[in-house]
Amino acid sequence: MKQISHKLIMRNINELIGIINGISYDGIINKLEVARLSSWVKKNRNLSYEHKQAHLISLVEQVLEDGIITDEEREMLLENCSQYTAFETDSIAKVYELNGIIEGIICDNEINEKEVCRLQDWMRTNESFIRYHKSSKTICEKIDQILEDGIVTQEEQKSLLEMLKKRLNDAQIETKIGYLKNCVKERKNLGIDLIDLLDNADAIDIIHSRAESQLGSTLNTYSGTYVRDPEIVFVSLVLIGMLYYDGAFYESVRKTYKSLYQRYSEQKVEGLIRTLLNNYRTKDDATGTKTRIINVVLAGSIVPSYYLGSFFEFIYDIYKLNFDSNLPDDLYGEFQFVYDGLQNVMRSESDEVQVNVTKKTYKLIKSTKQLITNPIYNDAVIKLSIIVVRLIDKYIWGKDNVIYNPYLKRGYQEWLSTINREKEYGNRSKVEQLRSRWEPEFVLTRNTICLVPPTHRVKATYDYRAIRIIVKKEEKVIYDDYVEDIREIIGGYQIKNHAIELPNPLGRINYQLVAGNEIIYDSKTRLHRNFIVFDERGQELANNKDYSGTAVFCTKSKVDKLHLYFSGEAYCLSSYIAHLGDAILIEDKVFNFSEMIRPGVFGEKHEGYFVAQDDCKFEVFKDEVILVFESEFTDSGFEIQINQRSYKIDAFEYSTVERKGVNKYSLKLGCLGSGIYQLRVNALHSGKRISVLRTQFAIDKKLYVEQVENNNDSYIVSVDSDLMPEPIFDEISVQDFREDWIKFNWNNQEYIYYVPFRFPLYRIDNGAWKPFSQEIWIGDITQESSIDLYGCKYDKICLLTSTGQIIEEAPGLKTEGVFSRFSAGFLLSYKSHYDYVGISLLAEDRYQDGILCYNKCILDEAKTTVIYSHEDKAIVVTPYFYGQGNIRFKVIDDVNNVIYTSFALDKDVPEYVYDLSSFINYKVIFFEKERGLSLKKERILKEFPIVFYAREDFIGKSFKIKEVYFDQFVRGEFLRKKHYFNTTYVYFKEMISGNEYIGEVYVRTYHGAFMLDNINPVDIEICSDVIDGMIELSITKDGDGLLLDFEHHGIMNSMDDDKAVDIFSYNIDMKGVESV
Secondary structure, eight states, X not given: OOOOOOOOOOHHHHHHHXXXXXXXXXXXXXXXXXXXXXXXHHHHGGGOOSHHXXXXXXXXXXXXXXXXXXXXXXXXXXXXXXXXXXXXXXXHHHHHHHHHHHXXXXXXXXXXXXXXXXXXXXXXXXXXXXXTOHHHHHHHHHHHHHGGGSOOOHHHHHHHHHHHHHHHHHHHHHHHHHHHHHHHHTTOOOHHHHHTTTTOHHHHHHHHHHHHHHHHHHHTSSSSOOOSOHHHHHHHHHHHHHHHOSSOOHHHHHHHTHHHHHHSOHHHHHHHHHHHHHTTOOHHHHHOSSOOTHHHHHHHTSSOGGGHHHHHXXXXXHHHHTSTTSOOSXXXXXXXXXXXXXXXXGGOSSSEEEETTTTEEXXXXXXXHHHHHOTTTTHHHHHHHHHHHHHHHHHHTTOOOOOOOHHHHHHHHHHHTTOOHHHHTTTOOHHHHHHBSSOOEEEEETTEEEEEOOOEEEETTSOGGGEEEEEEETTEEEEEEEOOEEEEETTEEEEEOOOEEOSOOSBOEEEEEEETTEEEEEOTTTTOBSOEEEOTTSBBOOTTOOOOEEEEEEESSOOTTSEEEEEOSSOEEEXXXXXXXXXXXXTTEEEESSSOOSXXXXXXXXXXXXXXXXXXXXXXESSOEEEEEEESOTTOEEEEEETTEEEEGGGSEEEEEEETTEEEEEEEETTOOSEEEEXXXXXXXXXXXXXXXEEEEEEOTTOEEEEEEEETTEEEEEEEOTTSSSOEEEEEETTTOOXXXXXEEETTEEEEEEOOOOOXXXXXXXXXXXXXXXXXXXXXXXXXXXXXXXXXXOOEEEEEETTSOEETTOOOOEEXXXXXXXXXXGGGGGTTTOSEEEEEEEETTEEEEEEEEEXXXXXXXXXXXXXXXXXTTEEEEEOOEESSSOEEEEEEOTTOOEXXXXXXXXXXXXXEEOSOOTTXXXXXXXXXXXXXXXXXXXXXXXXXXXXXXXXXXXXXXXXXXXXXXXXXXXXXXXXEEEEEOSSEEEEEEEEOSSSEEEEEXXXXXXXXXXXXXXXXXXXXXXXXXXXXXXXXXXXXXTTEEOBEETTTTEEOSOSOOTTSOBEEEEEEEEEEEEEO
8 A cells, every 4th residue: 555645734834924924024023913923822832743833833932932023033033934935835825824924914903015015025926826716816906906006005005904804804714614625625634624723613603504504405405415515514524523522423413503403304414414424435444344434524533522631641651651751853753653553452343442561441432543553544643643742741841831722622631630740750849850851771782781871851051061971880980971962952952872881880870960060960879789680671670570581680790590691890691581470589689570479379360350169269360370488498398289189399390589597489380271279388397297378269261251231220241261161141130230140160169250340330338239320328328338349440439529629538448359348437427518429439540430429419400301291281390310318399380379399209200290371481499308397498409490382272372473484496406595574473263183273374563463364264283392482383275385475574465476485384483472
C-alpha cells in the first residue's frame, strides 16, 4: 500500500501570518492591534502540531509579553512569516492569509491609504491563488477602483472599511466551511480542522442549519435520497459525533435536527443519513461484516469529546514511557513509531485497548483504533496526539497553560482529575523540577559501565557558556568538562551530554551540574553503590522488584553461584539466570528478584480467583509455580510432599540464599499440570521430620471466563476450566446471586470455585447482593455494618459529599477472597449534614465505580414524569426518586385549592389522578413526609406545572392558527414552506372520533369575526400532542386541502382557485384558546 506523505498544515497559522502582516502595513502597531494579535494567540496557541508552527506562535508570545511590539520585533516577526510562506502554493492557505490581513488592518477600526496600497500589492502578487474566490475578487475590484485616481478619500476609506468588515464577518466562516467541504470531497479527515471551530457557536449553528435544510429538502423530493450538498451534512454529522457521541449517536442527531424530526419520522431521516454516510465508506469498511456506518462519522471526529479524557491518559503514558517526559524534536515521527508498534493491540473489536507495558486498559473507541492501524489515515490521530502531548508537557513543567478551546479543555480537565503531579514527579520543589527531569543512570555496554547524564533543563538566568558536568569518586574529581550540547528553549536551555565512562563505578559516586561556582544539580547519595545489577538491556535493576531473565552483577570481587565472565582492575561482571522469587546474597545484602519475600507458592495468578473446601480457601495459578521457604536447619535435607508423594529437594531446580543463620530456598515446580495440590515441606533433621511449610494451591492452565450483561438484572456467563469436567454456560440473576454457586469435584472431593465476575455488586451485612446502580439507604446502616464489594478489583475507597467535597476519613478495604469489605458505620456521621454521599471505588488511585448512599429522599427531576393520558383520561404521575423515605404528591389547581393528595409512592410506579379539567394550570407538588405520627413539617421536593387538553374538551372552543405548512413547486420539485397567520381561527363544533372533529374557520378583525361560510363546515384532525405550545392539525373540506391566501395571510373563502396552493398542515396556539 502506498504511504501518503504527511503535510502538516494548521490553516489558522496562515491567518496569524496575515494578521501580523496586516497590522504592520502602515508601519505603526497600536494597542488595539496588539490586543487583537494577543487574542488570536490565546485562542489558537494550543492547536499547533508542527514544530515551525509552534515556534512561530511561541515567538509571537514572547514578543507580546510586555504588551509592546518594537520596530525590531515587528521586523523579526515579518521575517519569520516570510520564511514560512515563501513556498506556500495552496490557494486555501492564501485565502486564510488574506482573511488575517484584513483582520489586522481593520482591528483598530481604521484604514488608511498606505494600508490600502499594501493590500492591493498583496492581492496582485497572489492573484493566481485568489482569482476564483468570489468575495476576494470583489475586494480586488473595489481597491483598484479606489486607487484609480491615485487618491484615497476619507469617504472611500470609510466605504472600504465597512466593506472589509462585512466581508470578514462572512468570509471567515464561509472560508472555513468551504475548506471543510473540500476536505470531505477529497476524503480527508476533518477532526483536526474542526477543533478550532468548536468555540464558535455561530459557525456551528450555520453548519447544522444548512445540513438540516439539505436533509429536509431531500426528504421533500420524489426519491427522498439525493442530497444536493452532502458535504455540509457530513461536516455537521462529524461535529455532532465529535461533541456529543458517548456511545449513542442518533439521540444527539435528533436534538440537533429537532425541527426535521418534527416533520419526518425517525426512519425517514436516519435512513437518509445512513444512505449518505454509506457513500463515504472506504472499500475495506464496506466489505467488513462488523463495521458500523456510524464509524465513518466517528473516524472523522478522531476522538469524540466524551472519550478525550481517556485519550489524554493514553498519550500521557506514551509521554512518560516513550518520551521519558521530554518532548522529542520529531514528534510526528515518534508517534508514528509508537502507533506502528501498537498495530496488533489496536485490532480488537471492543472500544478499549490494553497495553501490556503500562498494565492498563484505555477507553479508545474502535473508529479511533482503526485510524491508528491504517497508515494512510493515521495522520489525523498523530496530529491530535501532538496537540495533546504539548498540553501535557506544559502542565508537567508548570508552564502557563490556559486552554480556551472547549473540546481540548474538557479532555484536559478530565485527565487532570486522574493524576497527581507531585506524587508522580516526587516531592521536589518547582525550581528543582525545572532544573532536571531525571536522575543520572548506570548503564552497562559490553564490559564497560557508564554514567548516562539526564537531559537537563536550566533557566536562562545561567550563563550557558559556564555550564559543566563534574563527576567525583570518593570526593576525587574523575570527570570535569563543559557541556557541548546546549540548545536554547523558551525560558532557558536544554542540556544533553554523552555517556561518561567510569573506571570504577562502585563506592561513592557523585554527579553535579554546575554553572561557574553555583551547583544547579547534585546527585548527593543517589549514586552510591556497593554492587550494581543490570538487566538484559544493560539498565540497572532495583532490588525487590519482579524480574526474570539474565541479570549481570557488577561486584568488587568474584561471587560464588554467579557465572564470572569479566574480571577487571576495579570490578567483576558475572551473569545469573534469574527466576521470579530468586534471591542472591551479595556484600552481606540480599538481592531479591521479586517483590515478595514471604514463604509460600508464587507465580502468575488468576487474580481474584480462589478454590475452597470447607473453611480452607487457596489461590489459583495460571502455570508453573515457585516454592519459597526458609529454614534454620541449614545442615539438613528436605522432603517435598506434593499430594502425599515425596520428593527430595534435588529433584527440583532450586537456589539457596544464606542470611543470618537462615537459608532461603526457591524451588521451581515446573512439572505440575492443572489440578489441586496439597504441599508440605519437611526438614529431615536428627532422624525426624520437622514441618517447615504447609500450603494448598490450584493450577488452572486453560481457565476462560466470559460474561455478557443480559439486562440490568441478569448476566450470561461462560466458564471453561481444566478443573471442571464440563464448561458452564448459565444465566445469573443478580437477585439470586451467590458468590459460591460454582461447585465441582476433583479426586472425589467437592470444591467451590470463586470466580470474580465483573458484576458491579455490593451487599450490606452479608445480605443479598445488589447492583451499584441501586443506592444505599442510610436507614439500613448501623454502627456495626459492613459492606462487601464483589469482584475484588478495588484497592481503595474515598467519600465524596453531595457538595463535591472529598472526605479523607474513609476506612480501608480488606480483601475477603472474591470480594472486598469495609466497615460502613462511619456513613452515619454524615447523615444530618448531606443529602447523600458518594462512595468512590478506586484501583491504583483511579476511579472505577461508585455507589451512592442517600440520607434523604432526592427526586430525580429528569426521570420523574407528569403527563396526561388521553386513553385513561387522567394525569399519570410516575415518580423517580432515590432513598426510601415517605414520598407523596398533591395536586393544586389554578386558585391554590388542593384537589388530590397521594399515599406513599413507590419508585417508578405510576399513580393516576382522575376527574381533572382541561385547560387549567395545575401544579403537582412532591413532598417528603415523616413516617408515623410526626409534627415535623413536610419537606417540599419539586413542583411540576401541567396543563392538559382532553380531546373531548376541544368541543365548543376556538384556537388561533399560528402557522401553516404548504408545498411549493420550485425548480422541478416540491419544497415544504411555512407561512404565518395572525387573524385566522378554527372552531371545534362536533367530535367524530378520538382525533377527528367537525368545525369551522373564521377571521377576526377589528370589525368583528367573519365566518368563511363558503368552505365551512370543515373536517379537523389532531395530528400531534402539544409541541412548543402548539398542536398540529389537518383541516380539509370533503377530503381536499384548504387554499392559502397569501395576500391576506389567511385561508381563502373558496375551493375553486386553480392558482392557489393547498395548505398541508396547521399549528394552533394553545395559549390562544377561547370558549364560544
